[in-house]
Amino acid sequence: MKVDLNGKTALVTGAARGIGKAIADMLADNGARVAYTDIVEEGARQGAAARAGCVARRLDVTSAADIGAAVQWVRATFGGLDILINNAGVNTMKHRVTLDQFPQEEWDWIVNTDMTGCYRVTKAFVPLLFARGGGRIVNIASVFGLVPARLQCAFVAAKAGVVNLTKAMAMEFAERGVLVNAIAPGSIPIEGPQGLFTGNNPIMKARMEAMLSHIPLHRFGKVTDIANAALFLVAPENEYMTGAVVTVDGGWTAGYSRDF
């Protein structure tokens, strides 16, 4: 898909790899100047270095100091901001346990990053969008924010929070010309723990097959599937979608993909 983002500036959180990097690359390839930000600065730098006009900086979405410094930096570097992508997110692979066993520190880390991070970063950057007379925000939620899975209480709660935060922001920012939408990805294998699915471990292979059996399109998603949806949401052609949660999940949450 091609849209014209020439003259637009964008900031993506969690852009060092995975979905965030794919979105940042997609926006840059369609003409935007993109600020790649991540808690892992080196990854963000590598991404930005490969695209003309793009820049990078460390931005931990749980750090007030990092967020404040990044706002000043964006003002100085771009002179303003049109597009904000709240993508940074974490989940636990280690503590897949029921809520009564779920460690408080793991809860705090996930909720602070995935939900509170979205609130904090938006609060800090949205005045720049207001100053432009409008803009676009895309929050990366999850299908588990719509239909929870077992053994991930913090993640499902945080992502459900992102879903409703998106709708609240859409209502509150509409009169300022800022359209706010969420994308709920299904399962998108990335470098990292989910890469285990693609190895030879028989337990992981069985889990992968079980998961695929629920997905009508019978494949996992690609990072570009998510980036294409984000591109549409931030495009000038999107003038009337706000407060929407776009599932990009191969049909996973369309219904029970089972014959009874």
Ligand SMILES: NC(=O)c1ccc[n+]([C@@H]2O[C@H](COP(=O)([O-])OP(=O)(O)OC[C@H]3O[C@@H](n4cnc5c(N)ncnc54)[C@H](O)[C@@H]3O)[C@@H](O)[C@H]2O)c1
């Ligand atoms: N991959 C999937 O299957 C999937 C499914 C549903 C939702 N998501 C969501 O998509 C988003 C991107 O995930 P991904 O799959 O690309 O994972 P990923 O782990 O590859 O990327 C996440 C990025 O966020 C960064 N990050 C972590 N903590 C941060 C912090 N405090 N501040 C700033 N950056 C931080 C990481 O360094 C990393 O670069 C997340 O919000 C995730 O919850 C992913």
